Amino acid sequence: MKKTFERLAIGASMAIGLGAIATTPANAVSITGVNIGGTAPSDYWVYDANNVNTFLVPSTPANAQKVLDGNATKPTGNVELAASSETAGFNFNKYTTLEGKIGGKDITLSSLTASDWFNTGSGLNYNYGANNLATRWFKDFLAKAGQASSPLAGLAYSNFFNLKGFQRTSDPNISYVNQDDITGLIKIGLAGHLDLKAYYASDPLFGQFAQLLPNKFQASEVVKYTYDGKTDFLYSFSATPTGLTVTGGSDTLSHNGNYEVTIKGVPPKTVPEPTTIVGILVVAGFGITMKKSARTIQKG
Numbered sequence: 001m002k003k004t005f006e007r008l009a010i011g012a013s014m015a016i017g018l019g020a021i022a023t024t025p026a027n028a029v030s031i032t033g034v035n036i037g038g039t040a041p042s043d044y045w046v047y048d049a050n051n052v053n054t055f056l057v058p059s060t061p062a063n064a065q066k067v068l069d070g071n072a073t074k075p076t077g078n079v080e081l082a083a084s085s086e087t088a089g090f091n092f093n094k095y096t097t098l099e100g101k102i103g104g105k106d107i108t109l110s111s112l113t114a115s116d117w118f119n120t121g122s123g124l125n126y127n128y129g130a131n132n133l134a135t136r137w138f139k140d141f142l143a144k145a146g147q148a149s150s151p152l153a154g155l156a157y158s159n160f161f162n163l164k165g166f167q168r169t170s171d172p173n174i175s176y177v178n179q180d181d182i183t184g185l186i187k188i189g190l191a192g193h194l195d196l197k198a199y200y201a202s203d204p205l206f207g208q209f210a211q212l213l214p215n216k217f218q219a220s221e222v223v224k225y226t227y228d229g230k231t232d233f234l235y236s237f238s239a240t241p242t243g244l245t246v247t248g249g250s251d252t253l254s255h256n257g258n259y260e261v262t263i264k265g266v267p268p269k270t271v272p273e274p275t276t277i278v279g280i281l282v283v284a285g286f287g288i289t290m291k292k293s294a295r296t297i298q299k300g
Helices: 002-022 061-066 114-118 133-144 153-162 196-202 274-299
Strands: 028-030 032-038 044-049 053-057 078-081 096-102 105-110 173-180 185-192 223-227 230-234 257-264
Touching: 032 061, 044 061, 078 096, 096 173, 105 173, 114 133, 133 153, 185 223, 223 257, 230 257
Parallel strands: none
Antiparallel strands: 028 173, 032 096, 044 053, 044 078, 078 173, 096 105, 105 223, 173 185, 185 257, 223 230
């Protein structure tokens, strides 16, 4: 009877303590130690934000760090890499990186170069159908637009290439980088157009592509990443509204869409939250108290 009572007492204390632990929410850690690098380290813009607009601020690592602490429900400003990608003098062989640490590990996010898009492993191939990122991405783009089997796919690719569409898709706007400290999942926000069709329709050069796209078509720019020994590319065809639009310049439709892409990250080693520690102490302390109470009852 004594042992049974002790087991019940300890079980009750564990339930109370673990209940306190279970209610502790998972936290997200943000990128730290932000620095801008690459072969074109000055080719970036930083946008801060209020509740309505994004707006340019001085391009400094400190400002870049400041705008990267948002999330999908509340994106803030963003850092645009390779900001000169839409200008006549853009060097498509150079790149700009955003570097930092996430969960104690190095992470690098980068704009793309011609080699990133058109390299086949045995040289550059600019033609549609080659085994490279350009063909894979453009096929995904057409499939999402419902044009996967279009006989005009090759022609559309050639026109996109000649209009420097790949350069325009190589300058990601990074709005946040954070990591779930339990699962390790890294989430990266890419600011862009909530409706790419509307943007293309407003641009005389890309108006022809608007005719190929369904209403409210969504597509992000592409970001290259290096993390935990792996390098790859991320993009998305699904956006959520940010409630923000950029001020200044001709493209007032940008930054109103948030595209979230993810990396399966390594869970960071974190110090237990205060509420977790309290829960553990409750288990230990309450369990000892209940044991003493059990002994007193038995002696009585």
